[in-house]
Amino acid sequence: MKKIVILISSRGSNMEALLNAQLPCHIAAVISNKADAAGLTIARKLGFKTVVVPHSDYATRDLFDAALAIEIERHAPDLVVLAGFMRILSDGFVRQFQGRMVNIHPSLLPAFPGMHTHRRALEEGVRIHGCTVHFVTPSLDSGPIISQMAVPVYGDDSEDALSMRVLEQEHIAYPQAVRWFVEGRLTITQDGHVLVDREQRNPVALQVPPIDEMGSPSTGRVGVNIKMSVS
Numbered sequence: 001m002k003k004i005v006i007l008i009s010s011r012g013s014n015m016e017a018l019l020n021a022q023l024p025c026h027i028a029a030v031i032s033n034k035a036d037a038a039g040l041t042i043a044r045k046l047g048f049k050t051v052v053v054p055h056s057d058y059a060t061r062d063l064f065d066a067a068l069a070i071e072i073e074r075h076a077p078d079l080v081v082l083a084g085f086m087r088i089l090s091d092g093f094v095r096q097f098q099g100r101m102v103n104i105h106p107s108l109l110p111a112f113p114g115m116h117t118h119r120r121a122l123e124e125g126v127r128i129h130g131c132t133v134h135f136v137t138p139s140l141d142s143g144p145i146i147s148q149m150a151v152p153v154y155g156d157d158s159e160d161a162l163s164m165r166v167l168e169q170e171h172i173a174y175p176q177a178v179r180w181f182v183e184g185r186l187t188i189t190q191d192g193h194v195l196v197d198r199e200q201r202n203p204v205a206l207q208v209p210p211i212d213e214m215g216s217p218s219t220g221r222v223g224v225n226i227k228m229s230v231s
C-alpha cells in the first residue's frame with residue numbers, strides 16, 4: 001500500500017477531507033510548520049500521527065527546508081500532499097520531491113497564482129473561478145495540472161461566499177486526485193501534461209457543478225450545465 005504525508009499550516013479542512021476519504025493508502029503523518037495549526041487537533045482526534053517542524057526554529061529557509069525534508073523522508077512517503085502549507089519552498093526541496101508532491105490552489109491556474117485569489121477574481125470580474133490540483137514544480141503555483149473544478153462567480157458574491165463555493169469543490173477534488181495517484185492512474189507525459197487512466201479526454205479531470213434554476217450551484221456532479229444566452 002502506498003504511503004502519503006500531508007503538510008498543513010493552519011485550518012486543515014482539505015487535510016480533514018483527505019483523512020475522511022478512506023483512501024486506499026497509508027497516511028503516515030500530518031506535518032505542520034506551526035504548533036498551533038487547528039488542523040493538528042483535527043488530525044489527532046481522528047487518530048492520525050502528527051509532527052510539528054516549527055519554521056521559527058530555523059535561521060534560514062534552506063535550514064528549515066532541510067529539516068522538513070528529513071522529517072518527511074523518515075516516513076518514506078510515495079506522495080507528499082501540500083494542504084494549505086503556507087511556506088514558499090526552496091528549489092532544492094521541490095526538486096527532491098518532484099513528481100511525488102502535489103498541491104491544491106484556490107484558482108483555475110494559471111490564472112491567479114499567489115495569494116488572495118478570490119478577492120482578485122472578484123476584482124477582475126471573471127465569470128468562472130475554481131481550484132486546481134497540480135504536481136509541484138519550483139515556480140510558484142505551477143506544475144502539471146491533475147484536475148480542475150470550476151464554479152460560477154455571481155455579481156453579488158462576497159469574497160467569503162466565493163471562497164466557500166470553491167472550498168467545497170476543493171474537498172471533492174483533492175481526495176479524488178490523491179486517490180488517482182495512489183491507485184497508479186496518473187501519467188505525466190513528455191510535454192508535462194497529466195493523463196488520468198492514460199486518456200486524452202477523460203471527463204473526470206475537469207468538473208463543473210451544475211447551476212440550478214435559482215442560480216445556486218449544486219455539487220458533486222460531473223458535466224457542464226451552465227445556461228448560455230448570447231445576444
Ligand code: GRF
Pocket residue numbers: 008010011012013014015083084085104105106131167170
Ligand atoms: C485552501 O484554499 C487551499 O486551496 C490553499 O490553502 C487553503 C487551505 O485551507 N492552498 P485548509 O487549511 O485546507 O482549510
